[in-house]
Amino acid sequence: MFDDIRPYRDDEVVKVIESLINEKGLQASIASLKMPRLYQSLPALACSIVKWSLKFRAQKFHSIDEIQMEVAKYLHHLIKNSTAGFSFSGIDNFDNTKPALFISNHRDIVLDVALVNLALYKSGISTVEAAVGDNLLHQPWVADLMRINKSFIVKRSAESKRAMLNASKQLSAYIHDTVANRKQNIWIAQREGRAKDGIDKTNAALISMLLLNKDKQTPIADYLAELNIVPVSISYEFDPCDSDKAIELAEKEATGSYKKQEGEDLKSITQGLVGQKGRVHIEFCQPIIGDYADSKAIAAAIDKEIISNYKLYDSNLVAHAALNQQDTDNSMLAQLNKRMENLTAEQQHWLLTMYANPVIAKQTL
Template sequence: MGEFEAIRPYADAEVCPVLERLLADDAFLSTLTRYRFPRLAGPLGWLLKPVIAHYLRREIQGVDSVTALQGKIEPYVDRSIEHASDGISYSGLEQLQKGRPYLFLSNHRDIVMDPAFVNYALYHAGLPTPRLAIGDNLLQKPFVSDLMRLNKCFIVHRSLTGRREKLAAFQTLSAYINHSIRSEGESIWIAQAEGRAKDGDDRTDSAILKMFHMSRKDEEFASTLRDLHLVPISISYEYDPCDQAKARELYIRATTGSYSKAQGEDDASIALGITGYKGRVHIGFNPEVLAPDADAKQLAQRIDQAILGNYRLFPVNYLAYAMWDGRDPQLQVPTASELFDSTELARAEGEWQRRLDACPTEQRPYLIMQYANPVRNQYRSRAGLL
């Protein structure tokens, strides 16, 4: 495992020492104090931090493995997930074989909640949770890196700028993913493309698929992908807590040609993504790709058809599509009133209007696009127009 030392998740033997390090980390305890007691953290932080450390030490007593730690925090994660949603549904889990590791490839809308919902579905189905890919741009503080690696996360080096360094990093990442699935029998989750689909247009980057093959150049591309047991996942949120921020970013990019993140913007997105209202959420596990295409672009298109075809469309998606300038005249898309009952539709109309009212007029086309794109994509997929 030496070659993967810098990116791998922590092993069971490392859990206790890392937990001890976290309990002594002032930045970690300060963050928890501000989250739990936002009004008291400033004047009484010096008093509250030792209390929180004592409480955590008692809570994790006897935790000496990653599985035990996940079992300990799962109820808190579940409450957080369920509190900010109107219900979580999932489909396709019966197609997964117990004992077989998979390469889960999903669309990407939320930094933390995408893999969290996948874990939620698998955990409650009695299946092992996967190792999770996370970009190093989100690990600015040592305690965040520790927390993520304790929770089966491995690091994707996205902040490298040199071509040679990037190539070496992708080679290591490819080797790690193959090693995890083929040698250790541990599943992997990774997003279909780098960065969230802020415009709601979910597309698989063929470069991601080529990366899986980089460390197996002596094998055929299709053979490597077949042995990784690729399973596309469709993650559908009725409402995106970060939709206003995404609309703002898209507007700025469109009008100025670029966008620079403010300091702490990713942290704010993570917090809002976790705590913000999502409405209903559906996690659709598609069938395993048993005979991958030999061409990465063709395979990417096939994965897109699976993810887009299994995306759960809600009333808000049809309401947005009806307002969108990007409607496709070739498609026969029904109206929301044709598909949903009056009570459900009235509730969606009220929430959608609230979001429109909160969005500056010039940014609204980008808010509408986020919710409308999944409709166009799914109906294009059905019509064979992707």
Template sequence: MQVNTQQDPFKEMRPYNDREVEAVLQNLLYDNELISAITHYQFPSLPGWLAKFLKPFVRIGLARELGDIQSVKQFQQAIAKYMAKMIARTTTRLTCSGMENLEGDEAYLFVSNHRDIAMDPAFVNWTHYQQDLPTVRVAIGDNLLSKPYISDLMRLNKSFIVNRSAKGPREMMAAVTQLSAYIDHSIQEGESVWIAQREGRAKDGDDKTDPALLKMFYVSQRKQRNFPEAVKRLNIVPVSISYEFDPCDRAKAIELAAREREGVYEKGEHEDIESIVQGITGFKGAVHIHFGDVIVNDYEAPELLAAELDRQIHQNYFLHPSNYIAAGLLEEATEEQQAVFEKRFEGLGSRESEIMRNIYANPVFNHESKKV
């Protein structure tokens, strides 16, 4: 949907606001691709001709579900019941720590390790929702928004678009500056933000902050203030998200092994979407989210700040039996837990198995290396 708001420098990237919700939802109801996708998801085994027959009924059901929604909060409340069902079906436990140190009336920039495309920010938002705190704005790359209806749905859910497809130095600098300005703008107007500590997931389980990301935070502020001042006004909080089981672990191991063998890995056309679906619907076991300490010290360089973010993310990462087993610390797990973990490797080659074991072991090694 094209936004016609006047004098809005962020209109193409920002989440939709309450005034826009009703019109966006109406457009979605008449998006044939979306209706087809929902029909296929609900009835995956139906032949095409019968699915086509059911599409009008799916549209009517969707209209009934969305018809009274007129605000972003109402849209997220509608999503919440599906989130609750997903959590009940795909996790054994969802726990959170560190939120007691956050002020309810403050806005924060949550810089998080990144394991799952959709679920990392979704779980952060869920913890806020459960505490009756405002949900956060979520940074999402435009490479994941292959369809207009996906972009609309994400922007209804408080996501903003990171332009990763920019080409050429000038266009790339403009995109980085706009992103930097929007993040600062969000924090200053009281809206918290979630962003991954680096571009893309840590597919090898080795969570490391990219200093380039931290430089981006500063780009739009460089004429007004120095780096430490720009950092402090963002209220940066490191976030550690840990999954007992990663629904995409096998796919990650296969991809990384292919990169080793061939030097390159060609993604399938819909591979990112398939990863999102697998991450949402796949079994995760126990999940824990920890909110670290607000960054208050002066860090003169992005590399120094990255080191502090890594220290907190690694030290506060909740280690599951699966992590200890992968690291060879079998005394930390029962025989039953070991058997469940080893079953995940069935059908993998030796190198894929080794890589997948490292995916789970690396958080243990990082945690141990950051002990004071």
């Protein structure tokens, strides 16, 4: 029932890894990133080196947990080199002996869920199965790479309304079965696509999808108790992709649309991972329990938790002050100006706006 979307299991690891090692697209992607000069001049040699390296390193992987342990090592290294400190709190806000459906704001394609996982891992709690949209999985091997690291597929490219409804029903059933029956934590973003403008708002359609699997006789309160929704608020002092997001937002404002360049998602993933983020904080919020009228009411409750627990940094406060022409911290303003030096006036306005919007959201709670 779920074989086309579920993560891979331990008994599938060796076969999938073998397939990935022989995948030319993966070899080329790693070679171009790790040894760009050699790849440019001698691509076949560079890919051969990558294949040999993957084969050597992959010998120790026979289970999903072993892969996750390796990912955790990489994350520790990444946090050390690309942040000015990572903190988390709120683990005591929910019963972590029960599986949960974590719903977080969405700022970074890969890092959001990776940081949630790191916080859980450090707290001795089982890591999540993570939702990933098929719009990011342009090649089958990319899907394999995600599914071998506890990701499940969200079908967003169905061609008809009927196909989309069937995909939504399958996803709803999968999420409920995973949390309520298989007792496995899940993570999903509060909306499709990153909040490029800094406005963290849960899409009510996401909640409607979660409720598709609920039968008519089951009260919403009972179904929410089974899903155990725990909102998560993720705060970045700086966004490594802020300039790119500002350019996109300005173009959308000017022309009404924005067309992604080839490889833009991969660039955003890489930049989000390795770019400097300043301080990063994750807050696990109070679970969403009780009786709600509908999906919109549940989405609003999630928003309230995420916004009220969002950690404001000087980057947010100074950007808000600058937009309102108020006196502010000159050292932080200088840092923001440095990030904007190659942007037009319209793009600069959008960059400041994305940092200021969390301040506005808190003021209007």
